[in-house]
Amino acid sequence: MLMSAPLHFQTIAELSAKLSVGQLSAVELTQAMIARTKAVEPRVHAFNSFDEADALAQAAASDARRRAGQSAGALEGIPVGLKDVIAVAGQPLTASSRMLANFVSPYDATVTQKLQSAGAVLHGRLNCDEFAMGSSTENSAFGPSSNPWDLTRTPGGSSGGSAAALAAGSAVATLGSDTGGSIRQPAALCGLVGLKPTYGLISRYGLIAYASSLDQIGPFARTVEDAAIMLGAIAGHDPRDSTSFKTSLPDYRAELKTRRGPWKLGIPKEYFGAGLDPEVGAAVEKAISFYRSQGCEIREISLPHTQYCLDTYYIIATAEASSNLARYDGIRYGHRTSSAKDLLDVYQKSRAEGFGDEVKRRIILGTYVLSSGYYDAYYLRAQKVRTLIRQDFLNAYREVDALITPTSPIPAFKLGEKSADPLAMYLCDIYTIGVNLAGLPALSLPCGFTQSGLPIGLQLIGQPFREADLLATAHAYEQAHGWNTQFPSL
Amino acid sequence: MNYEAVIGLEVHVQIKTQSKVFTRVGAGFGHEPNTLTDPVVLALPGTLPVMNKAALDAIIKAGLLLGCDIAPICKWDRKQYFYPDSPKNYQISQYDQPICIGGLVEIELPGAARNVMGEHKKIPLTRIHLEEDVGKLNHHATDSLVDYNRAGTPLMEIVSEPAMHTAEEAFAYLTSIRNTMIYGGISDCDMEKGQLRCDANISIRPIGEKKLGTKVELKNLNSISYVRDGIAHEIKRQLAVVATGGTLIQETRDYDGVAGTSQSLRSKEMAHDYRYFPDPDLMPVHVDDAWKAELQGTCPELPFDKQRRFIADYQIPYTITSVLIPDRELSDFFEATAQLAGTGRAQVVGNWITNDLLRELGAAKLSLSASKISPANLAALIQQVDAGTLLNAAAKEVFATMFATGDTPAAIITRLGLAAAPTDAGELESWCRDSIAANSKALAEFKSGKESAINAFKGPIMKAAKGKANPKLVDETLRRLLAEA
Numbered sequence: 001m002l003m004s005a006p007l008h009f010q011t012i013a014e015l016s017a018k019l020s021v022g023q024l025s026a027v028e029l030t031q032a033m034i035a036r037t038k039a040v041e042p043r044v045h046a047f048n049s050f051d052e053a054d055a056l057a058q059a060a061a062s063d064a065r066r067r068a069g070q071s072a073g074a075l076e077g078i079p080v081g082l083k084d085v086i087a088v089a090g091q092p093l094t095a096s097s098r099m100l101a102n103f104v105s106p107y108d109a110t111v112t113q114k115l116q117s118a119g120a121v122l123h124g125r126l127n128c129d130e131f132a133m134g135s136s137t138e139n140s141a142f143g144p145s146s147n148p149w150d151l152t153r154t155p156g157g158s159s160g161g162s163a164a165a166l167a168a169g170s171a172v173a174t175l176g177s178d179t180g181g182s183i184r185q186p187a188a189l190c191g192l193v194g195l196k197p198t199y200g201l202i203s204r205y206g207l208i209a210y211a212s213s214l215d216q217i218g219p220f221a222r223t224v225e226d227a228a229i230m231l232g233a234i235a236g237h238d239p240r241d242s243t244s245f246k247t248s249l250p251d252y253r254a255e256l257k258t259r260r261g262p263w264k265l266g267i268p269k270e271y272f273g274a275g276l277d278p279e280v281g282a283a284v285e286k287a288i289s290f291y292r293s294q295g296c297e298i299r300e301i302s303l304p305h306t307q308y309c310l311d312t313y314y315i316i317a318t319a320e321a322s323s324n325l326a327r328y329d330g331i332r333y334g335h336r337t338s339s340a341k342d343l344l345d346v347y348q349k350s351r352a353e354g355f356g357d358e359v360k361r362r363i364i365l366g367t368y369v370l371s372s373g374y375y376d377a378y379y380l381r382a383q384k385v386r387t388l389i390r391q392d393f394l395n396a397y398r399e400v401d402a403l404i405t406p407t408s409p410i411p412a413f414k415l416g417e418k419s420a421d422p423l424a425m426y427l428c429d430i431y432t433i434g435v436n437l438a439g440l441p442a443l444s445l446p447c448g449f450t451q452s453g454l455p456i457g458l459q460l461i462g463q464p465f466r467e468a469d470l471l472a473t474a475h476a477y478e479q480a481h482g483w484n485t486q487f488p489s490l
Numbered sequence: 491m492n493y494e495a496v497i498g499l500e501v502h503v504q505i506k507t508q509s510k511v512f513t514r515v516g517a518g519f520g521h522e523p524n525t526l527t528d529p530v531v532l533a534l535p536g537t538l539p540v541m542n543k544a545a546l547d548a549i550i551k552a553g554l555l556l557g558c559d560i561a562p563i564c565k566w567d568r569k570q571y572f573y574p575d576s577p578k579n580y581q582i583s584q585y586d587q588p589i590c591i592g593g594l595v596e597i598e599l600p601g602a603a604r605n606v607m608g609e610h611k612k613i614p615l616t617r618i619h620l621e622e623d624v625g626k627l628n629h630h631a632t633d634s635l636v637d638y639n640r641a642g643t644p645l646m647e648i649v650s651e652p653a654m655h656t657a658e659e660a661f662a663y664l665t666s667i668r669n670t671m672i673y674g675g676i677s678d679c680d681m682e683k684g685q686l687r688c689d690a691n692i693s694i695r696p697i698g699e700k701k702l703g704t705k706v707e708l709k710n711l712n713s714i715s716y717v718r719d720g721i722a723h724e725i726k727r728q729l730a731v732v733a734t735g736g737t738l739i740q741e742t743r744d745y746d747g748v749a750g751t752s753q754s755l756r757s758k759e760m761a762h763d764y765r766y767f768p769d770p771d772l773m774p775v776h777v778d779d780a781w782k783a784e785l786q787g788t789c790p791e792l793p794f795d796k797q798r799r800f801i802a803d804y805q806i807p808y809t810i811t812s813v814l815i816p817d818r819e820l821s822d823f824f825e826a827t828a829q830l831a832g833t834g835r836a837q838v839v840g841n842w843i844t845n846d847l848l849r850e851l852g853a854a855k856l857s858l859s860a861s862k863i864s865p866a867n868l869a870a871l872i873q874q875v876d877a878g879t880l881l882n883a884a885a886k887e888v889f890a891t892m893f894a895t896g897d898t899p900a901a902i903i904t905r906l907g908l909a910a911a912p913t914d915a916g917e918l919e920s921w922c923r924d925s926i927a928a929n930s931k932a933l934a935e936f937k938s939g940k941e942s943a944i945n946a947f948k949g950p951i952m953k954a955a956k957g958k959a960n961p962k963l964v965d966e967t968l969r970r971l972l973a974e975a
Contacts, residue, residue: 087536100535107529109536206536212770242540242773320770323568326579327533331636347572370570370765379767 008036008169009487012226015172016074019066026066026077029172030059030121033079037124037170040490045145046155046165048084048125049092055079055123062119074229074253076119081171083162084125085132086217087206088112095208096140097130099328099335099354109206110241111175111217111234118233123171127161130356131325132177132210134158135185135428138419139358146415147190148488149454153412156186156428159220163190166220168490173230174220179210180313181407181432183218184444188407188457191446191483193227193474194220196432198464199439200245203238209324211317212243214436222484224445224475228252231467250468259472262295266400270306271431277410283448283456284406290477291404299400303392306434308385310426313433315369315382321359322366328354361422390438397463402473405431407444407457431459441467445474446483455483493694493732495725496702497660498616498652501667502645502687503677504623505548511622511644512539512582512772519683523637531642533577538771541566545644546589548676549620550777551785552646553590555674555792558618560782564589564775570765574636575624583621585766589777590618595650595670596794597662605809610794613663616649640684652691652702657722664688664717665816669793673818681713688717693738694728703728704738708745708752716747723750796821804828804836813844819858820848823865830869838872846886850893862896871899878962884908915967918951918959922967925950926975936972944968 007015007029018024034052041047062077082088085095087105089112094100108116115122129139137144137160147155148168155164159176163186166174176183178196187194195218202217209215219230232253237246267288272281292298330336330350337349355363369378396403409430418424435442440461447458458477462470478484510517513530530537546564553560567585593615601608625641627634648667654660668679668686679686688711693703708724711717724743731738740758745751791799797815800806804825814821824843828836847868851861871888874880880888880903891902903909925947926933935943944965951964 085536087534093535095535103535105534105536107534107537204536205538208535209538209771240540241538242771243538319767323570323580323765323767326570326572327535327577329572329574329579331574332532332577333534343574367765370767372763372765375765375767 005485005487006169007032009222010172011222012074012078012172012229013223015078016076019077020071026059026062026121027056029077030055030079030123033123033170033172036168037165040148040168040170043146043151043490044148044164044168044170045143046127046161046168046170047081048094048096048127048140048142048161050124051091054091055121058121058123062121065119072117072119074118075115075233078120078172079123080115080120080230081124081126081162081165081174082112082122083128083132083159083174083176085128085177085208085210086111086175087208088122088125092125093208094125094142095131096128096137096142097354097356097359098141099351101141101335103333105206107206110203110238112206114234114236115175120233124165126159126165126174126176128176128182129158129160130359131208131321132158132179132182132215133321133358133362135181135425136413136415136418137161138415139356141356144415147412148490149191150412150452152414153454154189154415156189156408156412158182158186160186162220163187163192163194166190166192166222167488169487173222173226175217175230175234176220177207177210177215177217178432178436179214179216179317180436181429183220184432184442184457184459185408185428187220187444188446188459189412189455191449191455191486191488192220192222193224193443193445193478193484194218194457195227195231195443195467195471196435196441197231197235197467198245198441199436200243201235201247201441201465201467203236203241203244205238205240209320211320212324213320214313214317216436224443224471224478225253225256227443228256228471231471235467245465247465252468252471255468256472256475259469261291261473261476262297263291263401263469263473264297264299264399265291265473266299266301266396266403268303268306268396268403268405269300270303271405275409275427275430276406279450280406280409280411280456284404284458287447287458287477288404290480294476301396301399301403303389303396303434305385305388305392309389309434309437310430312382312385312389312437313429314365314426315378316386316437318362318366319370319379320366322363322370325355325359325363330354358422386437389434393434393438393440393461402463402470403461405459405461407431407459411450411454411456435461440464441470443470443474445478447477447481448483449486492697493729494697495655495728496652496693496695497654497656497721498691499650499654499660499663500689500691501648501650501664503552503648503667503671503679504685505545505644505646506675506677507542507544507548507644509542509544510642511542511545511620512642515642517643518639519685521639523635523639526639527641531577531638539582539769541772541775542644545620546775546777547785548644549589549618549646550782551674551789552648552671552676553593553618554782554786554789555670556590556593556595556615556618556648558590558593558615560777561587561589561591562777563587564620564777566769566772566774567766568769569621571762573624574634575627575641577625577638577641581621581624582769582772584619588617588619590615592616593618595663595666596792597659597666598794599658599662605807607808611659613653613659614651616651618646618648621645621647652693657718657725660690660721661714661718664714666793668714669816672816673790673793687712690717690721690724692721692724692728694725694732704740706738706740707742709742709755710745710747712747716745719750720745720747720752724752727752790818793818800825804840806836806840810837810840810844813848814840817858823858826865827868830865831872835872835876839868842868842872842889846889847893850890854893861893863893864896867892867896867898874899874903878960879903879909881908881957881961918955918963918967919971921951921954922947922964922971924954926968926971933972933975944972
């Protein structure tokens with residue numbers, strides 16, 4: 001890492017070291033983040049809201065803890081941004097929707113509490129596609145975010161704000177959520193590390209549900225080490241989430257140095273077909289060559305049900321979404337129409353006015369596939385195919401330790417380029433959704449740039465609850481390359 | 491043509507737990523609106539349900555009491571419909587895999603007279619499943635307010651087979667379920683508090699016909715007598731439709747218990763599509779044999795079994811058991827007292843409980859457990875009367891004091907000076923001799939075998955003793971002297 005990187009582009013590891021020796025205070029760091037955010041935010045629009053006073057108060061509290069000898073660890077005093085689908089008590093929680101434009105959460109998500117007890121300074125609510133549905137942030141009711149590497153392009157989505165803020169230097173790390181690629185694809189498009197943990201490793205309590213059986217919170221970070229620090233802070237069983245898993249947790253950061261290859265790596269042939277941008281393909285091939293040069297055994301494998309991933313995903317995810325979003329009805333909170341004549345009118349108009357097109361599209365699709373007479377043909381069949389898709393991966397893991405694929409078939413595309421064509425947009429997730437259907441951990445890390453200077457992401461897919469191995473595999477690549485020492489010029 | 495009615499009941503029973511079924515906030519009745527809520531109950535964005543084990547324990551116990559098979563896996567589904575009382579606009583319920591399957595509910599039909607046990611039948615159950623209750627809408631002139639205190643209360647739905655044929659059977663079925671649930675400590679089943687609710691599916695068919703007729707679902711049977719009246723009314727309505735050449739339609743009707751009428755809510759075409767699907771927020775729960783055995787150990791004797799045992803073991807009349815049995819606490823109190831009071835005194839115990847104790851409880855508006863009466867004290871009181879150390883009239887006063895203070899009968903008798911007087915044997919004997927001498931007619935009758943004639947001597951003796959003579963001693967002394975006379 002270049003020592004000359006400005007403060008706002010430094011890593012958790014670097015800043016934490018400076019904070020711990022008193023070279024920097026949390027208040028100074030937070031002030032620097034605020035100044036940077038004010039400078040770039042008009043161009044990037046990564047945030048839905050930013051509570052400056054609250055962030056500075058948290059930073060002052062962190063400094064006080066440190067003076068009292070009560071530093072909570074690596075995240076003490078580190079400014080971390082949260083996607084606007086994660087609840088923070090007393091802060092807005094909008095899901096980038098008109099429906100929740102004025103909603104303030106009265107309670108904390110479990111990850112929020114965990115980050116707070118780790119000493120992090122939580123600042124800002126990060127933009128995303130409405131209710132995390134989309135791949136570009138263009139579905140946000142508050143306007144899209146821009147990719148710091150090229151402001152005319154998307155940072156990806158749905159956690160685009162989380163990626164854009166980090167890439168632009170408005171945060172040291174951020175959290176996103178990943179239902180079909182919503183962390184990994186924006187990480188790839190913005191030149192960051194993005195980790196989608198195993199389903200059940202991170203509590204979903206306080207995460208606005210899109211598709212409950214697929215959603216998982218995960219970190220965006222500048223380096224694999226930072227991702228390991230973030231994961232360590234947020235992972236673990238939560239009695240408030242029945243789907244969170246009881247498992248012992250390794251020290252992810254320490255394990256980076258102890259877990260070494262060579263690994264057996266699988267190349268799923270279905271992930272290198274038509275639609276893959278040649279520059280992306282070439283960068284991924286180079287990464288594969290690197291691993292081979294390190295003594296890793298590279299084996300082509302097959303995930304034969306890959307072709308059904310997209311269809312399966314759009315049945316299961318929309319079915320769950322249609323149910324999860326039923327609570328937004330204008331009765332207890334959220335947008336309520338001002339022109340209702342009766343109860344049905346309250347529901348219909350509030351929801352018609354509160355939700356955007358993509359959300360409505362998915363609610364309608366999900367309602368349809370669960371309807372009497374269609375359930376068996378769609379939802380039930382999709383669940384069976386989902387089992388086959390998971391089995392594909394588990395079969396592959398009898399032969400190999402992890403899989404290597406591109407994260408996104410294409411680098412960042414122009415804002416507006418795909419917004420009129422939902423199906424083209426859905427194809428952005430073609431390499432990422434299988435992982436969610438199978439409940440596996442996967443991360444995206446930078447593996448180069450296109451000739452026009454856009455970041456390219458490499459996806460590593462791991463085995464259930466073996467994030468430590470996945471991170472170590474990524475770390476080995478990152479140590480030898482250093483793509484993350486390049487920053488967008490903003 | 492003669493028709494018979496076919497009735498199936500869907501009974502909702504609120505389970506009595508400390509907290510709600512999918513979150514930690516307390517459950518209860520009669521609190522300020524919207525005080526028993528938390529982010530989960532209000533379905534705030536991002537909240538998740540977590541199952542309350544006590545609710546699952548209770549429904550498994552209910553299933554064991556009613557002889558159901560307990561499913562090895564408890565699985566959750568979402569039942570989806572929009573209504574303001576449902577915060578998520580879906581209800582977490584069980585669709586295709588209920589936790590309890592089958593089972594039987596024993597019922598008793600009215601007997602020929604009040605003191606005669608009626609016919610017993612067993613009504614088969616289809617299933618019992620667990621779900622969450624919804625909130626409550628309060629309608630005002632221009633708006634409606636929602637109270638979510640009830641939302642998320644554990645609720646079980648007990649579904650019977652269409653196996654009943656009269657309103658009386660339905661009434662008896664509901665009564666039996668209520669008694670069983672109260673016995674199991676599963677619910678208080680107070681219909682006024684909505685802890686027990688009932689919908690009925692009713693159809694008619696020509697006698698002899700096997701196929702079920704067109705079904706009407708009758709809702710809002712909000713009291714146990716509305717259940718009987720509503721069903722009777724619906725059967726009459728259906729018979730009238732058929733008698734006038736009309737056709738019954740499949741519909742849901744709302745019963746108005748005050749007016750004694752019903753009106754159509756919706757027809758079959760308007761029926762909801764609930765779009766059930768497995769709830770992805772809740773993991774299925776395995777119910778193993780050890781868990782079931784543990785709950786089996788907490789199951790009490792069923793009310794009808796207890797009634798049969800009381801009649802056989804304590805030789806008490808049906809009428810008394812029919813007062814005691816519906817109340818588990820009262821019947822346990824009876825049994826404890828009867829065992830202390832000694833052989834052959836069970837009916838006396840029953841009389842004290844069904845007459846005096848219930849009257850005092852009613853007047854004081856107290857529950858038995860909240861009152862100060864104890865089986866030991868009641869048994870001691872009965873023994874004092876039996877021993878002749880307390881007169882019946884005085885015993886009533888002692889009982890009332892005992893009820894009010896919880897003191898022992900001995901202490902009360904001493905304090906109030908109610909003991910039958912310790913009579914001087916010589917004085918008593920002279921009173922007896924005087925009384926016999928004064929009534930030669932009664933003496934002759936007694937001598938000729940008329941046993942009851944002895945009572946004619948007792949009045950003057952008691953008068954002489956100012957009412958405080960020990961009646962047992964009086965009786966003994968009289969008999970001895972009469973034998974000599």
